[in-house]
Amino acid sequence: MKTARVASIVLSVMILGACAANERQTAKDDGVYKESGNTINRDDRHDLYNRSNNNQNYGFVREVKSPVPDETADFGRGDALDREKTASIISKMTVALPNVLDSSVVVTDAEVLISYKLSETDNKTRFETSDQVKKTAMSVVPRWYHVYVTDDPALKQNVENIGSMDPYSSNKDNAIKDTIRMMKESSPQGRKVSETENENGESKEDRMINSR
Template identity: 45%
Template sequence: MQMRLWAYILCGFLLAGCAGGDTAGDNYGGVSHLHPDNRRSEVYGGEKGQKRADKSQQFGFFRHQKSPIMGDRSARRHPPVMDRKKLARDIGRLSTDLPNVNDAAVLVTDDEVLVAYESDTDNRELTADQVRKTAISVVPSFYHVYVSDNKMLIRDVETLSSLNTQNENATETIDAVIREMRKSPQGFRPGKGSKGGMESGR
C-alpha cells in the first residue's frame, strides 16, 4: 500500500514538471532550433499579421541538389522550359515604358525576338537602340533581336504568333518579316553612339 502511494506521488511530480508546457521555446522568443527564423515572414512566407515584402524588392533564390540515387535521371525527363509568352509580354511592357514608344508587338521564338513598335520619336536610331537593348536585357544572350518602327509591321508580327516551331513554313515566314524589319533602324552598334551591347541580327 505504501509503495502504491509513493508511486502516485512520483507520478504527480512528473506531471507537474510537464505542465509548464514548451516554456523553453518562450525563453528564446518562440524561435525553434530547427528553423531559427521561423517567425520571419519574409524568409518562410508566414504572414501572421506581418505584411509580406514587395516581390520586386526580394532576391530570387533556389537551391537544387543532385539526386543521391546513382543513375537517377528523373530531372532530365523534366528539363526547364522557357515561357516565351511571358518573355514577349515583359518585353512589350518594358518597351512601352520607354519615351516615345506607344505600341509594341513582340514575338519570341526559340532564338529570335521581333519587336515592331509605333513611335513618335525625333531620333529613330536612339529609340531603336533603346527598344533593342530592352529586349536583349530580358532574353538569353544567344538570341537575335530585330526591331522596327514601321507600324505596318505590327500586324505582321501579330500574325506570326499563330505559328509554332512545328509549322513547316514558320522559318521562311519569319525570315520574310525580319528582312522587312531590317530596313528600319536597328540601334547603335558598339563604337557608334553606344558602349558595348549585343549586336542584333545573325
C-alpha cells in the first residue's frame, strides 16, 4: 500500500514536469518569452499596438462633433489595438468634451499630437480644455506616451501633415519636433501630470533627450 502511494506521487510529479516543459516550449515557439528572459519589452508592446504590419502609416483621424447628442461619443476601448484605431478613439472622446468642436489626432510610436477647435476661447476655457483633452488621450495610450495639444488653428495643418507621413519619411522627426515646440509655445498644455513629469508627461530625462 505504501509502495503504491509513493509510485503514484512519483508519477504525478513526472506528469506535472512534462506539462510545464511543454508549456515553456510552446510559449517560446509563440514568441511570448524572449531568450533574455523578459516577458514583454518595449518593442513587443509597440507590436501589440500595431497588430496590422501591412499599414505602417501613423494613425490619423479627424472628428467633427455630431449635431445629434451622444452620437459622436459611441466608441469601444477594445478598438485601441493600433495607431489608427487609437487616434480614432482619442478623436471621438475629444469631441465629446464640452467646448470641443473639431479634433485632429496623430498617434506616433511615442507621442500623441492633438489639434482641436474650441467653441469658447477665453483663457480659463482654453486652460481647462487643454487639461481635459490631454488627460483623455493619456487614458487611452500606454504610459510611456507623451501628449501635446493645441487650440491654435494655425497649427492644425501641421498636425494633419504629420498624419499623412509614415515612419520612414525623411523629415518626419524634425516635423514632429518643430510642431511640438510650436504647440507648447502657442497653447496651454494643462496641469503637470505628476511631481516628476511636466504637463506633457515628460520626465527630466525625457526633456534632456528631446532637447538634443
